[in-house]
Amino acid sequence: MRSPSPVPAPVGDLAPGARQLARGVTATWWYTFSAVVFLELFLLFVWVLYVLAEPIDDIGALLVGIGGLVWWLSTMLLLADYRRRLDAESGIPWARIAGPLLVAVAFGVVAGVFADSLLLVAMPIVQSIVLLNWPRGVRYRVVLLLTAVMIVMAFIDGARGAAAAGPEVWGLSLYAVLIPSATVSSLWWWDVLVALDRARASEARLAATQERLRVATDVHDLQGHHLQVIALQLELAERLMARDPEAALEQLRLARGSVDDAMQGTRDLATRFRSIPLGDEVANARDLLQAAGLEVDATIAADADSAPSNALGPVIRETTTNVLRHGGGRRAALTLARVDSGWRFEIVNDAERPVPGDHTGSGLDGVRRRIAEAGGTLEIREDDAEFGVIVTVPARDTTSTDEEA
Template sequence: MSTPRIGEIALARGVTATWWYTVVGVVSFVAFTGMFWVLWAWASPALDAPWRLPVAIAGGAAWIASSVFLLLDYRPSVHATRDGERHPRSPLNMTGFALAALGALLLGVGTSSVLAAVGVLGFVLAVRPWTPGVRWRVVVGATVLVTALVFVEASSFTRQGIPSNAFSAPAFFIMMLPTMTAFSLWWWEIILELDRARAAESQLAATRERLRLANDVHDLQGHHLQVIALQLELAERLLTKDPAAAAEQIRAAQGAVDEARAGTRALATSFRGVPLPDELENAADLLRAAGHDVRMHVGPGTASAPVAVLGPIVRESVTNVLKHGDGARARIELSRDGDTWLYRMVNDAADRTESAEADIAWGSGLTGMGERLESSGGEVEAWNDGTSFTVQVRLPIAAQHAAASTEGHA
């Protein structure tokens, strides 16, 4: 199994963070709805019995607790369903149902409202992991029922002399709760599906690369091995009749071995290489994982930049930032400036008390960069303006073609 890239880990963390944002949003909406019903029990003149307020408060608390338990059970249930597994009833699920039933009973009694109790049950229906298509029919049905009860109870309170606008806030929240809950969970499931699609696409791309590598190796080695076998067989037959011709065939076989070795080396190099934009993305992911605020600018056409030359430069500059930077901000740039590739890494300057040590370390790193660039006609510059440290590399595009030609003849 391949180790996940930092970017993939970040995406997985993003899906988890989105889930917790969803949970907080739904629970907060439930809490606001319960608060409005408690305020209704406290302020309504028709509910003058002193015991109703604490009962309504207890019902609201039980409802909020049930929402937490049901949502905690919802996520593993969705994962199990999408993996084709059956999610067994868990203590979280049973506790959530029990607290929801208790909350509906207490809130209904405390507020003297059937609507409050039915609203709690509507929320429970909305937070269940229904199969596709079923949830929205259930939510629409629950919303229609709650809306009908809103008009029934509003007219009942009006006949008792209670203004309908006093009832509007709790009625509105309880009416919107099933739809809002369903939309929040649906949105999270979309993000989860997108993440799964991204993972499947990544696995498919890796499988295609393996198949391409297998085909390339088969074509390359199969051809050369067949030629070598024929040449050696011919040399064996000519060995007693014509030693000179046999020696010529042996030399030809040696040449085929050299060609196979060069082809294998070139094939391995092509698969080992990473496009420079991907190299820069990896560098940005690494710096972000270390706590840096990273800004990156990659100009057009940079996919053709020479990764064999600039790739090690990128990795070396990232290492220096991690070792000697302040750890707050970094900027990565790669662009084409006329007939030159321009790479720049900018980061926070090291603290002045460590400036001497930092300069020595950076000098050592820059020396290695310069040695890598020397054979390609490139140059490296560095400067510290007191607030930031900049490493700038210039590499002639003509040198890139020369390097590619040299690799082709290796």
């Protein structure tokens, strides 16, 4: 059986793109958890009704009911332990599972005695056993074996006359026999989802590692080449200093030029890795707003990657932060489209209690200056229900042109 894993990181510590996935995994677990405990509760309720129909005293029926509830609560502890497991670790966590297993045995014996049913003795014990963190491939063999044992006990009850031959009793026995298999089926779907989520996380980590290796390789190649050239030029200048000062001075000038080339190459490399296509910028903004709980409608032009990223990229990031900081609403709409005058970006969000002028500040002032330098226009639309920022820039990125010049 597998030992528990550490508690997953809080949703707030995850990257914006992963928060929604983490919430989906959590929601799926609660669906699985509620399905299993509902099956157990319904079976317990039917068995209590069956015991009450037998000629026993009220104390016996009360013991069966209270014991059943205690057993039902103990299975929740086993389910919680099942969620916090690690496939790589081994060992049986007896300190955690001993209590629920003892409760299952005690309830099975007490209820089986009062109901005169071997099947009722086995049912809570078998159900608790299948909830344990068995190694991969072992649980299914355990379930098949225990289900066969319960079938045998059901027929023994029928042969002993402890159970009536009516269809309602046989239906109850069939439900008790099948509930371990139904439980394992629900847990199997949860295991599949966890495996897919881990594969997604591993793929994301691998992509990030490959990107870091590529950056490291580019930096190494760039700086290694320039540093080697600078070292040779300085060594040559040192040798020429005594007999030919002019030639040594020329080598120093070349070394300084090599330093400038290295600095410019580093800046170009950083710029290349910082530049993100505008379509990805809008998609990232959509994911961030959705992770914050907003309903987002994003419209992105097919050729959005050709839009001026130097001008619109900071605008998209600043306005998205502005919505998260001051919006407080439930919906947002993002639009990046080509217009006659160039490119138009629009972000609109509702507000629960809009305050005139509350959205304006240093952030939008910086956006206004950047757009003015790019030759574009900034429009702010604010009313009682919505707040919008509309930016229009020429198709030619004047900021990028000036930097290249």
